[in-house]
Amino acid sequence: MNRHRMSVHPSTPSTPSAASTRVPAVVAWVAASRSKRTHLKGLVAGCVLGAATGLMPVQVAAQPPAAAGASPAAQCPALLRHTMPRLQDEAPQPLCQYAGRVLLVVNTASQCGYTPQYKGLEALHAKYAARGLVVMGFPSNDFGGQEPGDAKQIGDTCFNFYGVRFPMFSKVTVKGANAHPFYAQVAQASGQSPGWNFHKYLVDRQGKVVASFKSDIEPEDRRLTAALEKLLTAP
Numbered sequence: 001m002n003r004h005r006m007s008v009h010p011s012t013p014s015t016p017s018a019a020s021t022r023v024p025a026v027v028a029w030v031a032a033s034r035s036k037r038t039h040l041k042g043l044v045a046g047c048v049l050g051a052a053t054g055l056m057p058v059q060v061a062a063q064p065p066a067a068a069g070a071s072p073a074a075q076c077p078a079l080l081r082h083t084m085p086r087l088q089d090e091a092p093q094p095l096c097q098y099a100g101r102v103l104l105v106v107n108t109a110s111q112c113g114y115t116p117q118y119k120g121l122e123a124l125h126a127k128y129a130a131r132g133l134v135v136m137g138f139p140s141n142d143f144g145g146q147e148p149g150d151a152k153q154i155g156d157t158c159f160n161f162y163g164v165r166f167p168m169f170s171k172v173t174v175k176g177a178n179a180h181p182f183y184a185q186v187a188q189a190s191g192q193s194p195g196w197n198f199h200k201y202l203v204d205r206q207g208k209v210v211a212s213f214k215s216d217i218e219p220e221d222r223r224l225t226a227a228l229e230k231l232l233t234a235p
Helices: 018-052 117-131 151-161 183-191 223-235
Strands: 083-085 093-094 102-108 133-137 200-203 208-212
Touching: 018 083, 102 117, 102 223, 117 133, 117 223, 133 151, 183 200, 183 208, 200 223
Parallel strands: 102 133
Antiparallel strands: 083 093, 102 200, 200 208
16 A cells, blocks of 8 residues: 655745735724714714803814914003903903903092993993993092992992993002002003093003093093094994
8 A cells, every 4th residue: 555645844924915914904994984973073063062052162173373473462452451350249350351342441439420420331331332342430439539338339339220231340549659550551541640530531442542531521422422433433
């Protein structure tokens, strides 16, 4: 009986085919694509939710780059780079939030002969706020001691009695060496410090003080409203 010897060759590793090497890459690409689609669906859902509730998702599209060298401070006029507490709760209010608006800055008092001007100031606010006017009230006890009360008492007068809705800030000093830095800047820019309660300054959209009106100029005075409307019309 013939026996045939079988020659046995040591096995060599098989070379993977091109198709087999592509499979893991395809799987990875599919997984990545699914992940991107899931991420986009999350963003869309978040935006829809934000539109309904006022809350926006944390992840947002990248904003266009600011101009070279620009910073948040550079976008706010120097005059408004102050933070002041509001009257009703002393919550700090950055005045930069009013950048780009026309401002009517007024030092107020609750026991002054001009106190009824609150009505006219509120009327200006109601008429022109949609066009970009912000009336800003700053209670002060500098003239005749006519603002002696605390924040609650001042609020009772302006908010409750006169129906003021424009921003009111905590009591400050508006003249002399102890004037608040904001008021010191306003006075310096205009060349005129307040002479009494309800002195009025007009500030344009670029943060420049452009007009000053003494206390006896009523808010409805044509000299004031004409200047105001001119600023509101300007870019």
